[in-house]
Amino acid sequence: MLGFATVAQATANTVLVVAGERLARYGFGAGHPFGTDRHDAFWREFNRRGLQLRTLVEEPRAATAEELQRFHSAEYVEEVRQKSRDGQGWLDSGDTPAYPGVFEDASTVVGAALGASEALMTGRARRAFIPIAGLHHAARHRAAGFCVFNDIGVVMETLLREGGLQRVGYVDIDAHHGDGVFYGFETDPRVIFADLHEDGRHLYPGTGAEAETGRGPAIGTKLNIPLPAGADDAVFAQHWPRVLAHLRAFAPEFIVLQCGADSVAGDPITHLAWTAESHRRAARDLGALADELGHGRVLALGGGGYNRGNLATAWNNVVEALIDG
Numbered sequence: 001m002l003g004f005a006t007v008a009q010a011t012a013n014t015v016l017v018v019a020g021e022r023l024a025r026y027g028f029g030a031g032h033p034f035g036t037d038r039h040d041a042f043w044r045e046f047n048r049r050g051l052q053l054r055t056l057v058e059e060p061r062a063a064t065a066e067e068l069q070r071f072h073s074a075e076y077v078e079e080v081r082q083k084s085r086d087g088q089g090w091l092d093s094g095d096t097p098a099y100p101g102v103f104e105d106a107s108t109v110v111g112a113a114l115g116a117s118e119a120l121m122t123g124r125a126r127r128a129f130i131p132i133a134g135l136h137h138a139a140r141h142r143a144a145g146f147c148v149f150n151d152i153g154v155v156m157e158t159l160l161r162e163g164g165l166q167r168v169g170y171v172d173i174d175a176h177h178g179d180g181v182f183y184g185f186e187t188d189p190r191v192i193f194a195d196l197h198e199d200g201r202h203l204y205p206g207t208g209a210e211a212e213t214g215r216g217p218a219i220g221t222k223l224n225i226p227l228p229a230g231a232d233d234a235v236f237a238q239h240w241p242r243v244l245a246h247l248r249a250f251a252p253e254f255i256v257l258q259c260g261a262d263s264v265a266g267d268p269i270t271h272l273a274w275t276a277e278s279h280r281r282a283a284r285d286l287g288a289l290a291d292e293l294g295h296g297r298v299l300a301l302g303g304g305g306y307n308r309g310n311l312a313t314a315w316n317n318v319v320e321a322l323i324d325g
């Protein structure tokens with residue numbers, strides 16, 4: 001899908017969607033909630049809505065070991081490489097199985113996010129979306145909750161270290177707390193973090209209390225909003241302005257949206273209950289905020305979501321909002 005024609009079409013208004021067969025490979029097989037059919041569920045609806053005609057679609061590249069180590073420890077990267085060769089066992093304590101090629105597939109998710117962030121930084125695209133990405137549970141030293149490498153963490157470190165940015169924003173509307181991102185940057189005041197999630201007293205990973213606002217020099221740069229089971233569009237609308245105000249106060253130079261669809265009513269493993277219209281609103285408002293801040297950069301990442309119909313609707317609403325916003 002790459003080539004002179006598509007590159008020539010890219011303009012300042014382009015919405016880039018990174019997708020395709022290589023990205024679709026990241027998943028844990030038939031019957032696992034994070035199966036490889038999630039990409040195709042998104043893709044069918046994307047084409048049904050004609051969005052392939054309104055976006056620039058590109059295949060991902062794989063991240064290099066050097067890039068992975070901007071966030072992850074060298075020991076952990078090597079451990080994943082080894083378990084991927086062995087092709088069996090667990091990458092954590094029982095949620096995230098190793099399989100042959102998981103190293104390459106997880107590296108491709110990170111490469112997709114790096115490629116999209118580069119496109120936003122160089123102005124080749126105005127906004128970007130990646131369906132299989134936003135693996136927010138992976139920690140610097142370990143896998144967790146279906147997440148092998150944390151593409152968000154690698155992008156943040158890259159923007160701050162290599163991209164010369166002073167502040168990056170992160171908004172997470174997945175039903176689960178983005179603990180890999182939160183604890184990965186808990187003491188870093190340059191990462192402006194806001195996370196709406198189901199209360200950790202009732203749902204994995206059990207973190208993200210309101211009192212967790214960052215540590216040391218980062219106190220006050222993190223906003224955690226735990227919500228009760230059953231929280232609907234009205235509850236989302238009640239709390240969402242706090243997220244926007246938090247980001248606006250710190251004026252981040254780049255905004256990542258983790259738009260996990262497991263917060264939409266009907267997910268098989270969570271208990272939040274808003275509609276995919278809240279996902280549309282999140283993407284629209286963050287696009288408007290990014291424009292207001294003068295750079296326009298929004299990178300939206302699919303994250304979780306285990307009801308295939310919900311993820312198809314929610315993620316394509318996000319793409320439409322990025323196009324229209």
Ligand SMILES: [Zn+2]
Nearest residue numbers: 174176262304
């Ligand atoms: Zn989730």
